[in-house]
Each structure stands twice: as C-alpha cells, then as structure tokens.
Amino acid sequence: MNPKISVIVPVYKAEKYLHRCVDSILAQTFTDFEVLLIDDGSPDRSGSICDEYAKKDARVRVFHKENGGVSSARNMGIEKAKGEWLMFVDSDDMLTPHALKFCLAHTDGVSMVCCDCQSVHEDGIKEYPRRKVYAPEIIGSLQMVKDILCYNTLCGPMCKLIFREIIGRERFCTSLHKGEDAQFWVSVLIRSKIKIYRCSEIIYKYRILRKSLSHGGKERQIGYIKDLISYLKKLEDDRDIIRLNLLPEIAYCKCYNYLEIIAEQGCIKQFSLEDHEDFIRSFQEYSIKIPPIPVHKLIATNSIKTVSMRLTLRYLPIMMKKWIKGLLYHFNNI
Numbered sequence: 001m002n003p004k005i006s007v008i009v010p011v012y013k014a015e016k017y018l019h020r021c022v023d024s025i026l027a028q029t030f031t032d033f034e035v036l037l038i039d040d041g042s043p044d045r046s047g048s049i050c051d052e053y054a055k056k057d058a059r060v061r062v063f064h065k066e067n068g069g070v071s072s073a074r075n076m077g078i079e080k081a082k083g084e085w086l087m088f089v090d091s092d093d094m095l096t097p098h099a100l101k102f103c104l105a106h107t108d109g110v111s112m113v114c115c116d117c118q119s120v121h122e123d124g125i126k127e128y129p130r131r132k133v134y135a136p137e138i139i140g141s142l143q144m145v146k147d148i149l150c151y152n153t154l155c156g157p158m159c160k161l162i163f164r165e166i167i168g169r170e171r172f173c174t175s176l177h178k179g180e181d182a183q184f185w186v187s188v189l190i191r192s193k194i195k196i197y198r199c200s201e202i203i204y205k206y207r208i209l210r211k212s213l214s215h216g217g218k219e220r221q222i223g224y225i226k227d228l229i230s231y232l233k234k235l236e237d238d239r240d241i242i243r244l245n246l247l248p249e250i251a252y253c254k255c256y257n258y259l260e261i262i263a264e265q266g267c268i269k270q271f272s273l274e275d276h277e278d279f280i281r282s283f284q285e286y287s288i289k290i291p292p293i294p295v296h297k298l299i300a301t302n303s304i305k306t307v308s309m310r311l312t313l314r315y316l317p318i319m320m321k322k323w324i325k326g327l328l329y330h331f332n333n334i
C-alpha cells in the first residue's frame with residue numbers, strides 16, 4: 001500500500017544539518033509517510049548518511065544522482081514519489097513534530113495546504129520576526145498566484161502540502177537559480193482551479209545559512225536576478241497569464257527584481273536601455289493596479305519614481321535620437 005504523504009528532501013553538502021532534518025521528519029506524530037532523500041551528487045558524507053537512514057527505517061528511500069542542482073533533485077523526487085500528497089523539505093531545515101498531522105487535518109475540500117515557517121539563524125539561537133499573519137482562510141489558485149508574484153505569501157516549496165495529481169507534468173525549472181520555487185507554483189496553479197487552505201500555523205523551521213545559495217556573492221546574485229527577469233518577460237506571452245489578467249502582477253514582480261539589482265549593485269549601471277524601458281513600462285503597469293513595493297526595497301533612492309526619473313534622464317538623449325529617427329522615417333514614407 002502506498003503511503004499517504006511523500007516528503008521530498010534534496011540533499012547536497014548537508015552533512016552538518018542532515019541528521020536534524022531527517023530526525024524531525026521521522027519524529028512526526030503522523031506516521032503514514034515516506035521520506036525521499038535525493039542525494040544530488042554531494043561530495044561530503046551526505047550520501048552515506050542517507051544510506052544509513054534507509055537501513056534503519058523502511059520509510060526512507062534514497063536516490064543518488066549526478067549533481068544537477070536543487071531543482072533537478074526535487075524533480076526526481078516528484079517522479080519517484082508514491083504518496084497521495086507531497087511536501088518538500090530542504091536538508092538544512094526541520095519540520096515541527098505536528099507538521100504532517102496538521103496539514104492533513106485541513107485537506108477536506110482543498111488540494112493544497114499552505115502554512116508558515118520560522119526563520120532561525122545558523123547558530124540556532126536568534127529567531128527572526130515572522131511576516132504577515134494570515135487568519136485561516138480558503139482561497140482560490142488565482143489569488144495564490146497573485147500573492148506569490150507580489151511576494152505576499154511564501155514563495156518557496158516549504159510549508160506546503162499539495163495533492164500530487166495537481167502537479168501533473170509541471171516541474172521545477174532547472175535553468176533558474178532564483179525564483180525557481182515561485183516559477184513552479186505559478187506554473188502549477190495557473191493551469192488548475194483548486195482551493196487552498198492557508199494559515200499562519202508554524203510547521204517549519206527555516207535555517208538561514210551565511211554561505212547558502214540564496215545569500216551568495218553579489219555578482220552571482222545579479223546574474224540570477226537577471227535570469228529571473230528574462231523568464232518573467234517570457235511569461236508575458238503566456239496564454240494563461242494573459243487569460244487570467246496576471247500581467248500587472250508580472251510587472252510588479254519584474255519591478256521588485258529590478259530594484260533587487262539596484263540594491264545589490266548600489267547603482268543603476270547594470271541597466272541597459274532595454275532594461276530601462278521595460279522597468280518604466282512595468283512600473284506604469286503595476287503602480288495603478290496593485291500595492292506598492294515594500295519600503296525596504298526603495299533603498300537610498302527613496303522612491304521608485306526617483307529611480308525612474310534618474311534612468312529617464314540618463315537615457316533621454318538616446319531616447320530622443322530614436323524618436324527623431326522614427327519621426328523622420330514616418331515623414332519620408334508619407
């Protein structure tokens with residue numbers, strides 16, 4: 001008989017925290033589950049630790065693969081999972097003891113349960129403040145997509161229990177290293193009409209690591225953000241995005257990430273003329289229809305309008321030249 005839940009854990013260079021992660025899963029008060037440990041070609045002892053758990057507990061299944069990144073590891077987990085429901089846990093994080101039981105208790109009439117997490121510093125002592133607290137509610141997939149694109153809810157794979165059949169053929173994008181979590185949920189949700197139970201119950205401990213991928217070097221992060229912006233631009237032509245009128249939320253997400261580049265770089269020199277024009281167009285689109293970008297993203301420039309003005313002044317001569325050429329071409333062809 002297949003288990004009720006499959007917990008997928010991508011594993012890479014995780015020997016320091018892996019024991020605490022897997023132990024927190026095996027200690028769940030709900031027991032009808034399997035743990036899929038996907039060793040993503042880890043060069044340390046992580047693979048061996050995974051094998052040790054498989055020998056001790058029949059609920060643990062281990063798969064070793066060549067290194068391909070966290071998205072490819074999660075995708076393998078989806079392919080190998082036997083459970084009716086799926087949950088993702090990162091190898092340096094932990095579940096609270098009641099996590100699976102709580103989520104499963106709220107699955108009546110819904111296809112996804114979204115809870116909350118608490119961020120813990122690497123040394124395990126300092127806990128960071130929680131985000132917005134949600135009263136328990138049932139929302140539609142479209143509202144969830146909007147909240148993900150506008151960073152109003154958890155974008156990552158953690159803290160979510162999802163009915164496996166809903167995922168279908170959708171997979172994590174292996175070419176993205178930032179925003180791949182949001183990409184996955186948006187891809188799943190825009191093609192389904194499901195109900196989601198959302199609340200602020202803490203079921204997950206998210207460990208903040210100084211050397212983690214999400215807190216890496218400046219230049220690498222800028223590259224990852226640019227890749228995400230390029231992906232968002234392609235989404236503007238997606239039929240489902242257009243059909244569901246999600247272009248304002250896509251514009252918001254792009255603006256948010258353009259500001260991430262400014263925040264990382266400390267100036268606007270990373271912007272090309274095309275970036276500038278897209279930034280202004282996206283700002284004009286989102287500013288009327290959805291809430292403003294959070295204050296902490298407005299950095300030293302004080303407001304997005306100031307950034308827009310500075311960019312406009314910088315490229316005004318180029319834009320005027322293009323406009324004059326277009327005007328002359330128009331008159332010459334009358």
